[in-house]
Each structure stands twice: as C-alpha cells, then as structure tokens.
Amino acid sequence: MTRTAPATAAANALPGLPRDADGPVFREPWEAQAFAMALALHERGLFTWPEWAAALARRIRLAQAEGDPDSGDTYYHHWLATLETLVAEKGVASAETLERTVQAWDRACERTPHGRPIVLQPQDFA
Structure with a gap:
C-alpha cells in the first residue's frame, strides 16, 4: 500500500506512532479515521506536529497516572481524546x-x- 507524503511526514514527526516500514499501522478502521482527521486538521494549520506531540504526550501521561498499563492497545484512544481536546x-x-x-x-x-x-x-442527535 502506498503511503501519502503527509502521512509519512506525520509518522516521522511523531516517534511513538505505531508504524511499520511503510508508515502508520492501524488495528481498527476507526484508528485510521482518527489519524486521517488529525492529519487533515494539521494540513489546515490547526496545530503543528510538535504541538500535537506535546498534547498527545500529556494525554498519555494522564492516562498512565490513572492506571493505563501503556501496552499499546490504547494508543489511538489517546489519539482521539487528544484530537477532541485540541478541536475544543x-x-x-x-x-x-x-x-x-x-x-x-x-x-x-x-x-x-x-x-x-x-x-x-x-x-441520533435528539
């Protein structure tokens, strides 16, 4: 599968991002969608990758302090929570x-x- 330049740039800018030799990897479709949303908002200038990385690191530290075992299976849950926080x-x-x-x-x-x-x-919105 060919990776886009923006996805590769994001993978290179975010050292904790789950990836293989081709770029980011996802276990579930929603993880790829959350990644794509963050990528699109970054491309629109909502945040820089260093700003994103700092916000994601804060979210992960908070989760660890609350007992998250940091086994890797919650990474994109933190990603999505970070996305929601920055959007707000x-x-x-x-x-x-x-x-x-x-x-x-x-x-x-x-x-x-x-x-x-x-x-x-x-x-559904009622």
Whole structure:
C-alpha cells in the first residue's frame, strides 16, 4: 500500500506512532479515521506536529497516572481524546458539540446490526 507524503511526514514527526516500514499501522478502521482527521486538521494549520506531540504526550501521561498499563492497545484512544481536546481548545467545535456527536454515534451503534455500516441519522442527535 502506498503511503501519502503527509502521512509519512506525520509518522516521522511523531516517534511513538505505531508504524511499520511503510508508515502508520492501524488495528481498527476507526484508528485510521482518527489519524486521517488529525492529519487533515494539521494540513489546515490547526496545530503543528510538535504541538500535537506535546498534547498527545500529556494525554498519555494522564492516562498512565490513572492506571493505563501503556501496552499499546490504547494508543489511538489517546489519539482521539487528544484530537477532541485540541478541536475544543482551538474553538473548532465546543466540548458540548463533541459530546453530542459522541452520543449520536452511540445511539447509531446501538441500533445497527453487527457487521453493517453505521449511519448517523437526524434522530441520533435528539
């Protein structure tokens, strides 16, 4: 699989990023989507990679202090939490909007049979 230059640049700028010889690796589709969202926001100038790395390191340290064993399987959970924090801090979306969206996804997941695509519908935001 060919990696894009921005993805490779991100992998090189973030030494803790799970990767192989070709670049970032993901265990689940949502991990790749979270990575892509951060990449897109970086490309739009929302944050620099050093700023991102510092915010992610803070998130991981906090999680470790709360008992995260840091076995590698929670890395993208921290990635997503960091993304949500920076989006709120930068004023792109409020914490309330982010929480409303998380709840909408939860509702959509609950009604979707296993193996089927999850589709958000207007009632999910009610």
